[in-house]
Structures are given as C-alpha cells and as structure tokens.
Amino acid sequence: MKPSQRKIEIITTAAQLFKEKGYSAVTMRDIAKAMHIKAASLYNHINSKQELLSHIIISLAEDFTTGMKEVKTAEISSIEKLKKLVALHVSISSNNTYEMASLNNDWMHLEAELDYYLKLRKDYEENLRKIIKTGIQNNEIIDVNPEVVLFSMLSTLRSLYIWIPKKEDLDIQQFTQDLSNVLLKGITK
C-alpha cells in the first residue's frame, strides 16, 4: 500500500522542518502547525513520528543504492563511473534537498530500520571504494591513499544538499560538469 496524498504532504512538511532543526528538535505540534491542523490529526494519516523519519531516509537511501547498481555494472572506465556518480548525487540532492538533510544528520535516530540503513550505506561506500581502487590499478587514477579519495569525494557529494538551494539560478548541468572537473582534475594549473 503506497502512501496517500495527505500522508505525502505530511512527510514533505516534516522533511522541511527536520532540515531546519533536526529530527529531535521538531515536535509533532510543529509539523501540525505548519500544516494548519492539530497534532492529533496527523495520526489519522501516519503511525508515528519515527515512521516519518524512516520513510524519508530509507526511500532516499534506496535511490542511491539503485543508482550505484546501475553505475557499477556499466561497461565504462573508472573515471566515467565516478562522473556518473557525481551526476547521480547532484540529481538526487537537487530533487530532495530537505530529505538529504535527514539522511545526513538524523540517521542515528532511526529505530527499527537503523541496521538496514547502515547496511545500505556500508554497501554504497564499499562499491565506491572498489571503483576507486580499480581506477588506481588501471592507472586511471593517481597512486594516492584510496581512503583519502573516497573521503574527499563523499564529503563533497554528501554536502550538495546544503549548497544547491543556496544558488538560486543554478544551471544543474553546468554545475555537474564543473564539480566533476574540480573533483577529478583538481584545481591547480
């Protein structure tokens, strides 16, 4: 059973508030007020506050997992794979700026689905690590500690949700290109 329209509205409102103050600091009364109803009315549509967080984070995490699966099985070079992952992150982040905040900052407040989330994240990181290591073996990527490359890329990609909405008239395609250049080719002449 997929969520009703009203439930989706509640989840979206919750995500917006979670981005501003974090899951723990947002009360059910805050969410209700933003929707111009009373807190108790929310429970005609949802089961718990936790369910809101869970839906926001898990569906996003699964989007990333799906994207990674496509990239890693593609028959392209390691560098091309990394470029595709940059595009994946820009795409998902620009379409889910609120939800990405929860994914990054509130995952530790997951209860029932914490283990599942952690597995998805670990798998994602290991796939990315493999791509980088293969790239080094292939001589596509410089011979530097792969952990540093992994860390640096992932840090930037995970912060996109903060920056994208700050730039009003952002050309997503141009931005993706620029970011790929900076991340892969560096900034030095």
Add this chain to the structure above:
Amino acid sequence: MKPSQRKIEIITTAAQLFKEKGYSAVTMRDIAKAMHIKAASLYNHINSKQELLSHIIISLAEDFTTGMKEVKTAEISSIEKLKKLVALHVSISSNNTYEMASLNNDWMHLEAELDYYLKLRKDYEENLRKIIKTGIQNNEIIDVNPEVVLFSMLSTLRSLYIWIPKKEDLDIQQFTQDLSNVLLKGITK
C-alpha cells in the same frame, strides 16, 4: 574568569554526547549519568545546557578565525594559503573531533550567540573565497566557478571530524599531504 576543571569535564562530556545524538536529543540527565552524578549537580558548575553548546561552538569557531587571520596575511601564494588552510582544518579537527560535530550540526540551536557565530562563519567563507578568486586571477588556479571550488573544499574540510577518528593509526602529517594533493591537484593522471 576561565572555566574550572570540573566545568571543562562537563563540557567535554557534553560534546561527546552531542556528537552521538545531537544537542536536542541529549538531556542533562544523559550528561549527568555519563559523569556518574545527578543532573542537578551539574548546575553547581554551569549555568545552562545552552551554555555548554555555546562554549563548544564559539571557542572552536574562534580558533578557525584566528587561523584564517594568520593565513590570509601571510606573504605566500594562493595555493600555499590553501595548503595552510587544509593543515589548519586537519589540526583543529583531529584535536576536537567531538566539538566539531556540534559546530557542524548544532549551530542552529545557539540562542544568544547565534548571530556572532554566523558572522564568524560568513567572514571565514568570504576570506576563503577571496583567496580562491585571487588564485584564479594569478593563474595559479584553473578558471572554474570559484563557488564550486569553495564548496568542494569546505565540504571536505568540514567533514574531517567524521573520518579522522575512524582511521586508528592515522599519520596526521601524511594525511595532510595526501589531502592537499587530492584537493588541489585532483586525482586524474
């Protein structure tokens, strides 16, 4: 009047808990329990929960401000300035892994000192932006959107506190060197 030893212990304990769950999800009873005392006893040493957060964030932010002031007035190339900033972030982050979490994730819960914090952060970002722009004009840095460079560097540097403690026997000097290479020269051969 500088904080007493016991007050420093409370702040440190608080910072550790804030890193795990965030400011809002940590109660005074949590902090007290971690110190094997009762919550009310904390108030013999501190004035409020807010004071804990404020001390953690503001003193760190001022460290960065001090570091930036030294870098920007140094008579070195733009690239050298960026290298110094990488070293500054690695140094502060590795010595304050708990506190850095609050700086990154809980600044919005500051009350009296929110405006001051925002000013420090804005000034820091503008100084970094200036260094990057000068580097582009100097032909030291490739001609790409400086906002993308700023964003990419800062995202990575701000996430150091997550990664550094995960690597147990990390050679800080080597790591600083590797990170500078990856951020400035890129990863492509």
Add this chain to the structure above:
DNA sequence: TTACAAAACTAACACTTGTTAGTTTTGTTT
C-alpha cells in the same frame, strides 16, 4: 577538630513530549 567552601544529593516545579480515545465536521456517493 573545627570551619568552610566545593560539590554532591533529594525533591520538586512548570512545561513539553508523542500518542490515544472519543467526538464532530467535511465532503462525496447513493
């Protein structure tokens, strides 16, 4: 040993939290 301050304690406060139960309103279909 007495005196005193530092630092712990117990008890309680006013308020906020997520959530439930039961009821009324709203809107649509017969």
Add this chain to the structure above:
DNA sequence: AAACAAAACTAACAAGTGTTAGTTTTGTAA
C-alpha cells in the same frame, strides 16, 4: 436527504524536559 468514510477536532495521558531550592556530604586549610 441519507449514509458513510475521510479527516479534522477536543481532551487527556504518562513520561520526560531543563532547572531551582534547600540539604547533606566531601575534602582541605586553619
């Protein structure tokens, strides 16, 4: 107009929140 479900409401709960007041314990200096 009658019937029914969807979605709002009021009222309340048990538990947890930061903090205060007043008291007792602990450790140290006279």
